[in-house]
Amino acid sequence: MTPSPAPAARLPGLAACLALGVAAVLTAAAVRPWAPALSPLLLAILAGLAWQNLAPVPERLGPGVAFAAKPVLRAGIVLLGLQLLLSDVLALGPGVIALVVGVVGITFAATLAVGRALRLPWDLTALVASGFSICGAAAVAAADSVVRARREMAATAIGLVVLFGTLMIPLMPLLTGALGLGERAAGLWIGAATHEVAQVVAAGGLVGGTALSVAVTVKLARVVMLAPVVTALAWRQRRRDAAGAGPGVEAGADGAPGARPPLVPWFVVGFLLAVLVRAAGWLPEPALDVAAAVQQLLLATAMTALGLGVRLRSIAAVGPRPLVLGAAGTAVAVAVGGAGAALLA
Template identity: 30%
Template sequence: MNQNIKKIIPGLLLGILVALISFYSAKFFNNLIGYKSLISSILLAIILGILIKTFFGIKNVFNDGLDFNVKKVLRIGIVILGIRLSISEIFSLGITGLPIILFCIISGLLTGYFLTKLLRLPSKLGVLIAVGTSICGASAIVATAPGINAKKEEIAYGITVITIFGLIAMIFYPFLANILEFTEKNAGLFLGTSIHETAQVTGAGFIYDETFGTENVGKNAITVKLVRNLSMVFVIPLMTILYKQSSSKNDQLINLKDLSKLVPMFILGFFLMSIIRTLGDLSFDSTSFINEENWKWITDQLTSISKFLLIIAMGSVGMTTDLNSLKNLGLKPFLVGILVATIVGLSSLLCITLFM
């Protein structure tokens, strides 16, 4: 057996175990109290994962597999989830969400810039926190870091800050959206534009669906988030140029090959599955190999598989979240992180409340 696969297996199995416990525990308690979806299996998986990490710790043997779950299993789940959306729905959500996405990105970046200056935070760390909060979390930080020559410590610090506040938003924003009585579309727009990481947006969307008995918030949130992720192609080179101009450095800028790496393949996979869904929906007639009932069964099964993969990923997110790392954060990065996250969230709420 390949050595890399052997390293992945323990963490993968642990993620599956936590997912199974969360899924059946949520099902048991919901049946017990007579509500279909009062307790979310995804939220339960996150909490269980955090509790395991905090009180028992995670041995090194599980790390590779948990990392695989957070990165690969999550993306596979998102790709499969594309089967729930037609291309027309994606374009509709994307066009509606684009102005909100741009407003949130601009407000987040400007807030990060001014707070970095005001608090005299190291400029590279300020850039990383602002980009991570405004666009797509750790991915944006890692993509931005080479262009501004950020140190490993600054990268780790930035990722820790945005991960902690993104996790808080993932748990509480679904309930805020419900309190504000957002429609499923607006709830998806809010979660997709205000939360940092793709994993966290995914978790928040399905926490909403499971807790409040809706069907579309999760897929809406993910669609908006994937459109937001694409902004990396434009924003990160711009941030690199601005940083180097402000620091009077003339290093080589990001080239076209680097730009192509900013478009994650799983986004293309998500769109491909949506195309398959669209073609499938249009192909029903008396001579079809698959009738409408069978096609619905196939899409429902794929949706269930996708959801379980996302539960595995969310439990693994919990097991890789180190709450003790908060002790190591200085006050200034903490303040910048929470204020930028708050401004991005408020910007999203403002746009949705006024214009949607």
């Protein structure tokens, strides 16, 4: 097994990813009044991708980039748990919670089935299913940690989340308006079907204040589903490893050939503990605000690292089938979310 690089060897690459991550966060904040759906995670991965494909990336950055793409990413997922207020999720009631579980479960399973029918790689299909059913880029990144996908597959999945989620910003308000739905029903549908939190905010805000509040709460309930879905993926990956099947088995993204992911990844346990800490009220609001800023910065740093591992030729080689997969996943989420919102309105 290749020895781990010394901590000092990671500093140049980690510093580069951090610098681009900071720039992405600041840029997204500066343009938020005009482009509320523009995610710093998207800007970060685009920055890394542009560098990789337009200019040479020094080889000495490699150890730090690899560190940012894994441990830094997982720390960001753990802190994401502090952004979830469990009491707000439970206050939605059993009907809405059932809707959330149904949307996530059905969208995830249907996307996997479509990807299999399209003969797309397992790693890409698993990442798209996770991102479209749960919470966009953050879910793609979390799934990537257990599926050990190739970096170009992670970039493709995030690109699909951005593309179809952005299309839903004008589409969802138009659909809810055309059907004459009230703000609560509209918020339920938007929160249940739209991919990214930022996209939910943008679409819900176009409908009204009540719709926005309901949509964001429903979306955060979907984020809670990150833990069981990633655990299920880890179990599935262990089975694939045992069978010696598929990409990512011969050499995991952590650099450990044949390494099997734990049945319950440590960062999933950390995520759940963070949710419980927030629910217990042990942290004051200023600490939660700091944690939110750190979490966003960690994920932006990790997304920069993912972008630095992507070569556009590899994405182009996959062809147009991922677009069909993204359209199918979006259609399922919209259909299931709309049916549930109509029943609960």
